[in-house]
Amino acid sequence: MTVVVPAEPVGVLTGAWRECVGTGRMNLSLRHDHREALARVQREIGFRSVRGHGMLSDDMGVHRPYERDGRHVRHVTTYLDQVVDGYLEHGIRPFLELGFMPSGLASGDQTVFWWRGNVTPPSSYTEWADLVRGTLRHLVDRYGLEEVRRWPVEVWNEPNLVHFWEHADQAEYLRLYEVTAHAVKDVDASLQVGGPALSPGADEWWEPFAAFVTERDVPVDFVSRHAYSSGPAQHVPFGTYQDLRPPQELLDQFGAPRRHLAGTALADLPVHITEFNTSYRPDNPVHDTAYNAAYLAPVLAGGGDLADSFSYWTFSDVFEEEGVPAAFLHGGFGLLTHRGVPKPTYHLYAFLARLGEQVLARGEDHLVTRHADGRLAVLAWQPVDGAARGDERRTLRLDLPVGDVARISTHRRRVSEDDGNVWTAWCHLGRPASPSARQLDLLHEASVPAVEHGSHATADGRVRLDVPLSRHEVTLVEVDPVRDETPDWLDDTRIPGYR
Amino acid sequence: MTVVVPAEPVGVLTGAWRECVGTGRMNLSLRHDHREALARVQREIGFRSVRGHGMLSDDMGVHRPYERDGRHVRHVTTYLDQVVDGYLEHGIRPFLELGFMPSGLASGDQTVFWWRGNVTPPSSYTEWADLVRGTLRHLVDRYGLEEVRRWPVEVWNEPNLVHFWEHADQAEYLRLYEVTAHAVKDVDASLQVGGPALSPGADEWWEPFAAFVTERDVPVDFVSRHAYSSGPAQHVPFGTYQDLRPPQELLDQFGAPRRHLAGTALADLPVHITEFNTSYRPDNPVHDTAYNAAYLAPVLAGGGDLADSFSYWTFSDVFEEEGVPAAFLHGGFGLLTHRGVPKPTYHLYAFLARLGEQVLARGEDHLVTRHADGRLAVLAWQPVDGAARGDERRTLRLDLPVGDVARISTHRRRVSEDDGNVWTAWCHLGRPASPSARQLDLLHEASVPAVEHGSHATADGRVRLDVPLSRHEVTLVEVDPVRDETPDWLDDTRIPGYR
């Protein structure tokens, strides 16, 4: 069956897919490898903003009580400024998440993660409001209001889970939200504040949240939640296995805020999916596979219909929620591995970044786009269902509108079980826990997508293209018009070896 | 038929193949693109020295007569020092060629090349000897004698051709050689001087050269000639076609000096092939093809038996002997194109640079080597004969000694008509004379060799490897021992999609 692609656009590929990306916690951005990863991601993908935990946690050192004729607090931005300077230098803005609680302001000892983020309410809401105001005021001073008003400010992270908010206490969260939202607006009314950053499975929070902010006139500029499609965790040492529900599950989660808020005062607010991935575990090997890329291809292709942003959690395996990773590939969230090797899902994003804005066709295994200058770019993938292994082989047949040119060239990049696949290559090397310099070179080289090029004569402004897809393949085909500049005197059969 | 490779070395791969490489003329090294090309070549290949024309030509500005109470000459090293500094910064030494004649010292007007190198004898041998002495003395002052004595000094270029030496006057060349060799030794007896830098087809010069220097006790530390295997030129605008004789022709030329000097006092001197290539024309498309690489593979594999160095002419298409190239690919000598894209022959050299020093086997389509640390590296190629198109497909079957390991991984890089082939990709794009930025990106990407990786269980310290070769393919297979670090609790079938 051939997909006959129309010449007129059927839609637009919005920038929702690149609007935001996740980083583990802000402090990681002080790291060399994390910055190199960001530099690469920005060069080849170009996200607009980056969100991470722990902006106010101890390792950022912002909240600093001291004694001098009584207790005082100093707001120290030594690290915060360094992190934000770094983001901006790499052309990416912070998507601020206010949390977790500084020890000196915490009401309890409960922490989350290896790096011990304190998840208890503030011991003093006044001091918390001062901290929020002081920090944002400093950011406005340093970076200018024009800039900072483009940084969404999200209040806390997944307060519906006991891991992230003591007792998952809804009333306490609403109090935190209220105090915080007002503190943000105290700095400037144009700053954008929102929440409640729910985890999957907490849709029952939407109604009370909407009711609370409406009733008490609490500022809300956007709403946010997370999306993951994995089932219960089955642990092994340093790892976890999980089943996945089909990709549509993620799209359903993307759409949930609008469904649940329909009819409320929050119905028309921007919706940010401030985290998503297949598995929510940083040690599930699925993240390292081509399967993960093929699984997410339709999600990235379609998510923009449902949300204003959806933020892949996370761009780099440099991430410490479960401690220092015990092996090079360890099921981390990252688009890039430790030592900066791209995983298949990285390439999926890099392919998206080369698509055009006009959507000419979208189907279960393809997204055909056109650039403003007329060039076509086709994303194709093997559909997978979250469970069974993909097909050995599948062919997408396209009939493309290429306009008034006699010839086009094709340039194709392929990622599959064998190509552009660091995981397969690492398995071939015996899964070295800490690869040697030589092994890292081989892995880098093996992670480059396979490239194929060709050219085709057109007929009536159209060209037929068969795109064979191997197992778990994600592929990009770019179609360029060809202007033939071959001089008439050239004759390749006169070259030795080309008779 | 399977090649059963012995575990014991049958020989050594000497460094003769990387001892020297050609650059058009020294002045080109002032160019940005030429330096970038050198940087890449040195990073991935690592030649030991570089030889080019025109060290004393006008565009280097060394010989500078001026009037002040009569005629004086100043030796100006502004550019020479800049060129040599650049070489040394890139880890490559100059192989000095003394020539051509500065206008202010020339006895006539005859020039060679678009850039007009004067090829007439000096109007004053005294002033010429001063120039040689002055220049070398300056180099010794600036770089130290320890360094400069490692730079061979060759007297002139192809004096047997009327294009390069007025009337191809042998007696005049011998005079030049004598004066020059003594001038070099005046600076320091340890400096290395040689000649006569003959073109192919001039073997009748060996006997008189040997007789002259022996009789008159003229210093000679090495002898040199060039090697090319192309036939008569058939010109088209901005281009040339030529037939090629089989690759063995080049090896025969490499061996000629030793054959012809046998029995003379020069019999045991080092032999430098200071230029070689298939065609001697800078506008023959064969240089751009995979065919050129397949043709040269056995020459590089075997040349070290016959000469102490053989210098590919040249490392970059940035070269102006026939003027400014009229198209991106134009049949230039370069390993790298304008704008720095590697051609197939570049990859052949890069593959050589990854071979081990021990030779385990050598055949018409393979060279099996081993590194000091035990890793194997195999160079394989489709044999070509200089005329007809290569086979569609050919398979090399190897039985390799891999030592005491249970498993090995293979990492293969392929260059052929379709892979790692800038010429094919450029043809697909319509042969743009001056590719756009986007086209250059595509060409760079298409020029990367295809990569394949795998792993194999061994048996009795050996492994069987089939290496299918497509048309005009040159391939490198690296074989690494595998230490399996897979923890026993890992089970890939528990990853979604890998059931």
Added chain:
Amino acid sequence: MTVVVPAEPVGVLTGAWRECVGTGRMNLSLRHDHREALARVQREIGFRSVRGHGMLSDDMGVHRPYERDGRHVRHVTTYLDQVVDGYLEHGIRPFLELGFMPSGLASGDQTVFWWRGNVTPPSSYTEWADLVRGTLRHLVDRYGLEEVRRWPVEVWNEPNLVHFWEHADQAEYLRLYEVTAHAVKDVDASLQVGGPALSPGADEWWEPFAAFVTERDVPVDFVSRHAYSSGPAQHVPFGTYQDLRPPQELLDQFGAPRRHLAGTALADLPVHITEFNTSYRPDNPVHDTAYNAAYLAPVLAGGGDLADSFSYWTFSDVFEEEGVPAAFLHGGFGLLTHRGVPKPTYHLYAFLARLGEQVLARGEDHLVTRHADGRLAVLAWQPVDGAARGDERRTLRLDLPVGDVARISTHRRRVSEDDGNVWTAWCHLGRPASPSARQLDLLHEASVPAVEHGSHATADGRVRLDVPLSRHEVTLVEVDPVRDETPDWLDDTRIPGYR
């Protein structure tokens, strides 16, 4: 006497001083050192466009006649594209100068400069018009019309001098201008064309030029001339001495086009001074001195009142009109020396680049400016007259309006006979013709302006500042408001050594 600087601006510092800068000839931009120089100049100064000779000369290889069933011409942009790509990568646009004549299109043999630019009229005006159209059309194809219409196109260079235009034939130039201007407009009416690129001392050309283009309705979008203030050349080997007229002479030349065209149809056209400097010789040592910077300071400070651009000839000593420079410092035009060391005049430009847009005061030894954010930046210099040595010492006394702050800091950079002066340092080293690596390091270090910093309390929104100027000094003083963040518990006298 104290200069009491008003708080309200008295004018604007236009961008005329940075609108354009000269490069010897376009081909030089293929060089490594020339690009490094451009990169530095752009990083620290930031010119908007760059103008050079020889766009159509043989070494750019554009005009390429060939035989194939008769004579044909190919327009080859291999080098032109490389040069222009490089400019744009460095954030600078070409200011196109159409010339000199390709050998294959020349009517005679007369050349100018060591690099032999042919200065004769075309043998065929039809083929010349084709060349102009073909080249510009290609540029529009490659870079887009939006971009190329921002590149002024100047017809030829100094046609009033016999060195640059055979017989300085005015009628022939007008014919060339007419044919060329129409050819430019054939490509697109929005392209900007102008001339006549006069040398100093040719003001009698303005009237006939204006009359000719008006009468014959020839397109003119801007007018251009050059400005130099040096007297007759007194030659020594590899060098020239000349007297200078006072700096006002340059400003008078800048103003000449408007004076001479007043009342004509060209009266309101933009005026570009497409070359200027003290001496017009590339071998006059004055260019290397602090005197040159002090001399030009008032010219740069005031030139924007008189012309839309004035282009310093040239940004780098990499320049070959008189051949390869025979010594490191040789009186070249460059802001940067060979090997990239900044001369005093470079720093003058770098200081200008740090001034604000509002002019608060301008005098014979100062230019006081304010940035949009309120910071002051003061350029000061020792006035010189073109002849005698400057004062040993002079003090500029300023009373500055600093606004509502209690304290300001000052940051001063000084260039004088001793500071930031590569020439003095080079003399101390014995004027080495080709400095060693170590000497180059010392010269680079000695070329950095001396830095002084301080802070001052303000009174009534003002501060008094004394700026002592040593011989031939050019200095920049930046004044920043200080917000004192010193905690009250700090006490420097408790630091050992600060009692």
Added chain:
Amino acid sequence: MTVVVPAEPVGVLTGAWRECVGTGRMNLSLRHDHREALARVQREIGFRSVRGHGMLSDDMGVHRPYERDGRHVRHVTTYLDQVVDGYLEHGIRPFLELGFMPSGLASGDQTVFWWRGNVTPPSSYTEWADLVRGTLRHLVDRYGLEEVRRWPVEVWNEPNLVHFWEHADQAEYLRLYEVTAHAVKDVDASLQVGGPALSPGADEWWEPFAAFVTERDVPVDFVSRHAYSSGPAQHVPFGTYQDLRPPQELLDQFGAPRRHLAGTALADLPVHITEFNTSYRPDNPVHDTAYNAAYLAPVLAGGGDLADSFSYWTFSDVFEEEGVPAAFLHGGFGLLTHRGVPKPTYHLYAFLARLGEQVLARGEDHLVTRHADGRLAVLAWQPVDGAARGDERRTLRLDLPVGDVARISTHRRRVSEDDGNVWTAWCHLGRPASPSARQLDLLHEASVPAVEHGSHATADGRVRLDVPLSRHEVTLVEVDPVRDETPDWLDDTRIPGYR
């Protein structure tokens, strides 16, 4: 009084001063700013090795117990390899300090520092020995024995202090030392192990340490201690003031191990001062001052007579023992500040790196050296006593042997209260806690030493040089022979402005 410097060397400047430098803890080397600091330090100073705490602490993640049919331990080198790879890439070797205790192996909860290094003995000496063996064996596998045997292995840090070793229990330390030393030698007998890494004021440990290892035949390849000269801490918020004893105190401490071990079996072992500085507090402003540099100048000049290495603690202010620094300058140990600005003491080290190996003279305010090529390099400083402010001005008068040259040039770099002094500049800016981008630029520029250059005629192979020193100045004067290449036709008085 003039110092008449003899032409014959009186000694050698050993490399002890650059043999080692401190970094806070190993994990910091994962940071971007820390690596940039290391890169700069290595480029301009070039230390041989680097020592830091926490190699085995939790944030390096090496010791990883897990459950799988009982308790197991995995040795994970993900971060360790990354840190060591980074060191070697920057040309510096690790000086390994074994400690602190991983939580999973600790016998108690006591920690030191903000980053919580556990300082209790292992709960199992068997598991500890496994950890030591496993880690070192991995390092030998990865980096080769030839390399690792050049990395000293020090057992723990300051066990004589209760902060660093529970109860400062000497018997327990000796047990730890014994087990550890044997574990190290189990890997390879050629690995170098030592201790006891004493803090100042613990000389009573030498005798029992020597007795213990001798009696029980425990391997010891070197001995180590620390040196600091500050008195009791006087705390203010985020800072500390302390008195300093005179510089000789540090030299006395350097010499203590040899004094105390004289006559024991350890008498001839290498002595490493594995930490030293003025103050032992990371928040004492003295570290930021020129005074610190002037104070340490004689220590660096003379320390090599007393110890085989003395390691400045530390090269960068990126350091977290007291938490995240609350201000840009905060009295940190670093040679470089946060954001990489050099402090005066950095320049002292950079000056040392430019000295020659032959010592011609050494005095209370000078160290005169000569390079192998004959160039002189003089380090001079204002002597300070640890208490009072230095002199306003002081002049060192030298009579130098310069050999057979007619002229010499001088190139001087100055660091003092005003020059090359980031602290003074920061005070002028109002001590901003987190400087803006603009302020950082100004601070970087203000931190460059002032440069002065000149030239002098010699007489009888000698030259007199007066070196005026301003307050707290540390200065380097390099003396180069001058070969005058000035052509006889140059006449500077013919340059305008130089009459």
